[in-house]
Amino acid sequence: MYDEFTIAAYERNGFAVIPALFSAEELEEIERQLEAHLRLDLASAPKGDVVFEADSERSLRCLFRIHERSVFFDQLMRDSRLIQLVRQLFNGADVIADGTMLIDKAPLTTYEFPWHQDNAYQFWNPPDAVAVTLALDDSTAESGAIVCLAGSHRESILPHQPSGVFGASRSLVTPPNADEYPPVTLSLKPGDVSLHHVSTIHRTGPNHTSKHRRNLGFAYHTSRSVCDNAAADQYKRDLEKFLQTQ
Ligand SMILES: O=C(O)CCC(=O)C(=O)O
Numbered sequence: 082m083y084d085e086f087t088i089a090a091y092e093r094n095g096f097a098v099i100p101a102l103f104s105a106e107e108l109e110e111i112e113r114q115l116e117a118h119l120r121l122d123l124a125s126a127p128k129g130d131v132v133f134e135a136d137s138e139r140s141l142r143c144l145f146r147i148h149e150r151s152v153f154f155d156q157l158m159r160d161s162r163l164i165q166l167v168r169q170l171f172n173g174a175d176v177i178a179d180g181t182m183l184i185d186k187a188p189l190t191t192y193e194f195p196w197h198q199d200n201a202y203q204f205w206n207p208p209d210a211v212a213v214t215l216a217l218d219d220s221t222a223e224s225g226a227i228v229c230l231a232g233s234h235r236e237s238i239l240p241h242q243p244s245g246v247f248g249a250s251r252s253l254v255t256p257p258n259a260d261e262y263p264p265v266t267l268s269l270k271p272g273d274v275s276l277h278h279v280s281t282i283h284r285t286g287p288n289h290t291s292k293h294r295r296n297l298g299f300a301y302h303t304s305r306s307v308c309d310n311a312a313a314d315q316y317k318r319d320l321e322k323f324l325q326t327q
Pocket of ligand 1: 194227285
């Protein structure tokens with residue numbers, strides 16, 4: 082059971098941090114598995130699931146749907162601590178695990194993931210869904226940590242547009258009001274986990290450091306939520322069209 086303060090903070094703010102949920106030994110194993118997986122997967126993963134930096138090194142920026150091609154990462158997404166945590170956020174509702182992704186902000190990369198709400202492309206109704214982030218590296222204001230707007234999860238989904246940033250499909254049309262919803266940087270150490278509600282407005286900034294800032298992201302929804310499949314299909318078609326123009 083996770084403490085009531087964490088759950089209360091999540092309910093109030095739309096995000097929370099659980100320090101050191103994964104041990105150093107577990108992280109070592111995750112690193113080993115990730116390295117082995119990347120050796121195999123980068124060449125064979127579907128085109129839309131891999132995003133590289135545009136620089137000459139072509140380093141990896143995002144790898145989506147890892148759970149579909151890796152038993153280890155599928156099981157990690159179903160880790161009992163993560164499932165129990167999400168179940169507790171949603172008052173004991175059944176939890177369905179949707180996906181695993183890697184986001185690697187390479188050293189000194191300048192792009193941002195602009196302000197957005199995840200439900201602008203996930204379409205859960207009601208929005209009983211959450212993104213769980215496991216830090217593999219130090220995530221700080223300097224290295225491009227996730228910044229959430231406290232309380233913004235109470236908003237409905239605001240108008241979004243294509244973000245123009247590879248890996249981040251949509252961004253808010255109008256930047257949010259920071260007076261209404263104060264920004265909070267989710268600083269994480271390796272092994273820490275953060276949670277943000279699918280309606281929470283958030284962004285990530287550039288990585289000004291000389292080190293990678295990698296996050297593993299896991300998505301969950303509850304059995305109470307239904308996906309608006311028509312909207313999701315339209316979104317996929319629009320995204321494919323956009324990728325073909327690139
Ligand atoms: O981990 C990251 O860098 C991106 C997080 C994010 O914006 C998201 O999960 O929607």
